[in-house]
Amino acid sequence: MPTESTFLLAFLFIIAAAAGWLFANYSSYANKDDNKPISVNSDYIKGLNLVLNRQNDEALELFTKLAKFDDETLETHFALGHLFRRRGEVDRAIKVHQNLLARPNLNSQQRQQVLFSLAQDYYGAGLFGRAENIFNKLTNESEVNKSALEQLVEIYEKERDWEKAINAHRKLEVITGKKSPQIAHYYCELAELSRLAGDLDASRKYLKSSVRSASGVYRGNLIRASIAQEEESFAQAIRLYEKSIDFDKRLLVEVLPNLLLCYKATSREVEFSAYIKGLVNQDQDNKYYLAYSSIINRLTLEKSLFQYVEDFCINHNLISELIDINHFSKMHEEQRIEKIGKISNILRKIALDSSRYCCSVCGYSAKKLIWNCPSCKQWETVMPNQIIQFEKLFTKNN
Numbered sequence: 001m002p003t004e005s006t007f008l009l010a011f012l013f014i015i016a017a018a019a020g021w022l023f024a025n026y027s028s029y030a031n032k033d034d035n036k037p038i039s040v041n042s043d044y045i046k047g048l049n050l051v052l053n054r055q056n057d058e059a060l061e062l063f064t065k066l067a068k069f070d071d072e073t074l075e076t077h078f079a080l081g082h083l084f085r086r087r088g089e090v091d092r093a094i095k096v097h098q099n100l101l102a103r104p105n106l107n108s109q110q111r112q113q114v115l116f117s118l119a120q121d122y123y124g125a126g127l128f129g130r131a132e133n134i135f136n137k138l139t140n141e142s143e144v145n146k147s148a149l150e151q152l153v154e155i156y157e158k159e160r161d162w163e164k165a166i167n168a169h170r171k172l173e174v175i176t177g178k179k180s181p182q183i184a185h186y187y188c189e190l191a192e193l194s195r196l197a198g199d200l201d202a203s204r205k206y207l208k209s210s211v212r213s214a215s216g217v218y219r220g221n222l223i224r225a226s227i228a229q230e231e232e233s234f235a236q237a238i239r240l241y242e243k244s245i246d247f248d249k250r251l252l253v254e255v256l257p258n259l260l261l262c263y264k265a266t267s268r269e270v271e272f273s274a275y276i277k278g279l280v281n282q283d284q285d286n287k288y289y290l291a292y293s294s295i296i297n298r299l300t301l302e303k304s305l306f307q308y309v310e311d312f313c314i315n316h317n318l319i320s321e322l323i324d325i326n327h328f329s330k331m332h333e334e335q336r337i338e339k340i341g342k343i344s345n346i347l348r349k350i351a352l353d354s355s356r357y358c359c360s361v362c363g364y365s366a367k368k369l370i371w372n373c374p375s376c377k378q379w380e381t382v383m384p385n386q387i388i389q390f391e392k393l394f395t396k397n398n
């Protein structure tokens with residue numbers, strides 16, 4: 001179904017075409033006979049009426065015919081191609097632009113624009129290889145090189161071809177004179193892939209290159225910590241995990257289990273406990289991050305963490321009613337632990353079913369940590385939002 005914007009675009013396109021036609025007619029008449037009335041091509045008027053009556057398909061047919069017979073209507077063809085692509089009729093858009101390309105009288109700038117539009121059509125049709133070939137050629141053309149590189153980046157990000165994405169962004173840096181923070185993430189992606197493939201040296205090499213912006217450092221730290229943990233360099237892993245938590249306390253939910261494992265591997269549970277207490281002394285709000293992370297990561301029964309989950313349950317207006325606080329306070333320690341353990345399991349199940357991560361730019365929500373928002377394409381904008389959606393309890397399936 002055509003959208004409102006399609007109608008608007010069609011409308012503007014017709015106005016522009018009609019205005020162009022009027023101007024051309026006016027100019028030619030002006031030299032011949034000042035008194036001759038200005039006439040408008042009746043087909044344009046007919047097309048305008050069709051669009052206003054929302055008969056878009058018929059309007060498009062009419063304008064395709066008009067464009068065919070009028071050599072001066074390059075802009076009309078562009079608008080038509082754009083309209084077809086916007087409507088998802090990529091085959092027709094490709095035809096329009098291929099016809100344009102066949103014109104022998106295009107100047108260099110027009111040719112670049114037609115090629116760019118054709119590549120956009122291919123991209124829209126999912127023919128990434130063809131689109132990439134044309135965009136690549138256009139990176140050497142001054143008129144469209146920046147836009148072509150931006151389109152290439154989009155293709156490479158989609159294909160997860162990080163090496164090519166890095167090269168495209170480096171060229172963009174030269175054109176814009178600005179640093180591209182995305183490059184750090186591409187290196188982190190490569191580092192993560194190498195780490196998962198067991199090539200830790202390659203991973204470290206990529207991580208070195210990622211240290212070029214704050215974003216690369218923070219994400220790189222998490223990968224470095226994983227490598228250190230894998231290599232049993234626990235002290236280094238602890239240092240890096242704690243650095244990540246310093247960067248953003250919400251990351252506790254991501255790193256707490258591994259941090260605890262590293263402390264335990266070196267029999268430093270007492271130090272872990274001191275570290276946790278230090279976090280709370282630093283900021284009382286950290287108690288909530290600790291409780292949330294403990295619930296999500298099944299760490300509720302850990303000695304140094306239990307207290308925070310218990311405090312959270314007792315102080316929560318809804319959960320405190322569920323556990324019957326008066327009765328709860330009279331229970332033996334073992335019974336209390338059992339009760340909190342059960343409540344934690346329920347909370348964890350609800351939380352895992354919730355959209356626990358949210359993009360700060362577009363509001364996209366996800367169930368796990370992702371570095372590139374699939375909606376707005378921004379990097380490092382999706383973060384844990386520590387949410388447990390109770391309304392999920394009342395969906396049909398429950």
Ligand SMILES: [Zn+2]
Nearest residue numbers: 359362373376
């Ligand atoms: Zn987003």
